[in-house]
Structure formats: structure tokens, C-alpha cells
Amino acid sequence: MGRVEEVRVEGLANGGDALGTLRSGKVVFIPRGVPGDLLRVRLTREKKRWARGEILEVVEASEHRREARCEAFRRGCGGCDFWHFDYERELAWKSEAAREAMERISGVEFPAPRVVGASPVEGSRSRSTFHQRRRDQVVQVGFFEAGSHRVVGVDACPMAAEEINRGLSEVREGLALLGKAEIRVETAGGGQVVMVVDAPGGRIGAARAAVERAVARSETVKGVVVRGSGESFRVGELGVEAGEVLAAPPVEGARMEPGGFRQAHRGLNGRLVAMVRDAVGERWDRSRVVEGFCGAGNFSFALAPVVSELVGLEGAREAVEVARRLAEDGGAEHLHFEVADLFEAGAIESYLRGGEVVVLDPPRAGAVEVCRSVAASDVVGVVYVSCDPGCLGRDLRELKEGFIVESVTFVDMFPRTSHVETVVVLSRR
């Protein structure tokens, strides 16, 4: 059992925990604390320079503390980090924490950031991944408790699009026979959803008839693919309207398979993509663009009117194939897509000819190798979209000698969580 201390919460750290100082002077991170709270905290972990604690009692509640409206959050659901203060506070505190982390890690002082909030906040997620577990003969579907693999069951997630909750409730019983599973639900267009279910330990053959019956009865679930260890089956129709995934699909009526990367916030993807397109169009109109981590072309097709040529590089072969097919069908002959592992040192170099603009949207791990290559090239501008302020800060260390940070914008693609998307525009010194 750890020591117990009273701690006044001073702020919010990047990552969402509340921050305070112990009597020893050590920093303490406290999940679900609110700036201004006085908390009685038990230390669950103690290191030389920092500690973690859990709240035993809110001795004095901050004026910003609110009763969480999400019932699953009150039961410990770790799908979200923030329901215990208002959204306006969340937006201000988490963007400030992200700015502080980025500046500290990169050693660059930024111009005042712009902050774009989520609207709507609730019902906005276009994809959600639920976990299913059986315990004492009861099947729970929900999200992990923070820091554990215990599933907190949810009837309907308030952050998910309405059809995600409706679809899940319509086929829940059919999926229950699969036992331990990960259920990814994606909007497919027209108020319907598709699902990709991974049940590696399950006897999926035995559950097939139940899944088929559930999908046949459901008005919301178009199709489901179930993947076990070594076997898989598909039920129904799995096409996702391209407009659900891509901000500017080049052809009408195109369909895609589920399961690939897609931005999580329904309303904000268009804003994010327009921001990237305008950053390129207003500064470097008609330039050659090399886009790293392009997925199926979410930014690429929107950039088409403002570039002379675009080469999209992406690690997932299926995404590249989709992007190529759409470019061909849409007559976008100046867009090219290649499979490349951009975590490999020098991987981008053969695509850089000189004088181009680089657009990046890497996964959480960042793009340090790409940034090293870009720093050593004569690329004129970089638009870097990141979902991890810490990694972005690290990568900006590579670029800061050669580039000026022109603008920083936080876009809240993940309301109620500690995550925030950041768009940084850099131009050559």
C-alpha cells in the first residue's frame, strides 16, 4: 500500500492526468483530477523524480469539477479521459498541455496556436472498437478500464455515431458466441455500419449461423467479417461509401473495404483536410508534393487541384491499391501512390527531386527518419499533421535548423480524450 498525501492539483499534463506536487517536491500524476481540486491521494508508483497516485477522496472540489454525465465513465470506463469537467475547459487545458510538451521537447517557441474544437462533441465518432469478454457466463461488450484489460460494459457509447450504437445492439446476441473478441464498427454511409470482428481464440465456425441470422435481421449492419486464428468468414455486404473515409473522393459512388485507417471524427475530417489543402495552396500553389503516410488518399485527393504532381507514400498495400484505383477512375493522372516503409532510414529520399513540399500524417510513433531526410534535402515546406504532440516535438527537433514554424493549429478530433490532432506548417528559412 502506497503512502497517502493531500495534493492540490495545479494543471493537466499532456496525456490527460492531473498534475500536482508532493511535499518532497516530486511531481505527481493523478488520473481524473481537476485543476483546483484538493485531493487525498494514495501513491501507486513512486520513481526518483515523479510519482503516480489514485484519488481516495476529493477533499475540496475544483469549481470546474462536474458530475460525469457518462454512466460508463463513472463505472471506470477508460474509453474516454474527460467527463469530469466541461468541454470548453478540456479544449483549453489539453491544447495548452500539448503546446507546452511540444515546445519543451522541440526547443522551438511557437506562434500562438489556433484551436479548433469538435462540433458536435458527442455522437461524433465514425469508428469505434469495442472489446467483448465472457466472465461468469455473462458476456460484456465495452471498453477497457484505464490501465487494465477488464472490460467495462456499455449499452451505448455517447461518443459513437448513433448508427454504431444501434448496429451493435442489433447484433450483440449473435456475436456473443464468439467469446473474447475485438469488434470494430465503422459507419458505412446511409445510416448503416459494417463490422470487422477479430476473435483469435474463438471457435468461429460454431458462431457463424448466429452471426448470419443477426446480420440478416439487422437493418443497420450491412455486413460483418469475422477473423479467427487461421479461418475467417464474411456475412452480408461490406462496402463502405468512400465519402465516409475520404474528405474528397474523386469519383461518386465508390466503395471501400472496412478495416483500414480512417480519421475518427465525422465532422472534423473535412476541416482538417481543408486546412492542409489551404496551407499548401496558399503558400506553394502548383508545387510538386510528396505525401508520407497517405492512407487511401484522404488528403491526396483534396490536394489534387492545388498541386502539379503528388506522390503518396504509404505502408499498407491495400490502402495504396484503393488510392490507385480511385485516382484512375477519377482521372487524377497527376497523383501517384507507392508502397513504402517510411520508418526505414532514407526511405523518402528517392522521391525527393528538389523544391517540393512534404505533407506528413504519421501514426503515433511519428516520422523521425522522414524528418531527418527532409532536413538534409532542399524541400521548401512541410505540413505535418500529428496525433501525438510528444513525437511531433521530437521530430521538430530535426527540422528546426532548416525551417521556420509558421503556424500551429490544434484540431480536436478526439473530444473527451486527452488526444489532440496538431497541424504544423513549416517553411524553409
Ligand SMILES: C[S@@+](CC[C@H](N)C(=O)[O-])C[C@H]1O[C@@H](n2cnc3c(N)ncnc32)[C@H](O)[C@@H]1O
Ligand atoms: C494517421 S494515419 C494517416 C492516413 C491518412 N493521412 C488519412 O488521413 O486517412 C497513418 C498512416 O500511416 C501508415 N503507416 C504506418 N506505418 C507506416 C510505415 N512504417 N510506413 C509508411 N506508412 C505507414 C498507416 O497505414 C496509416 O495509413
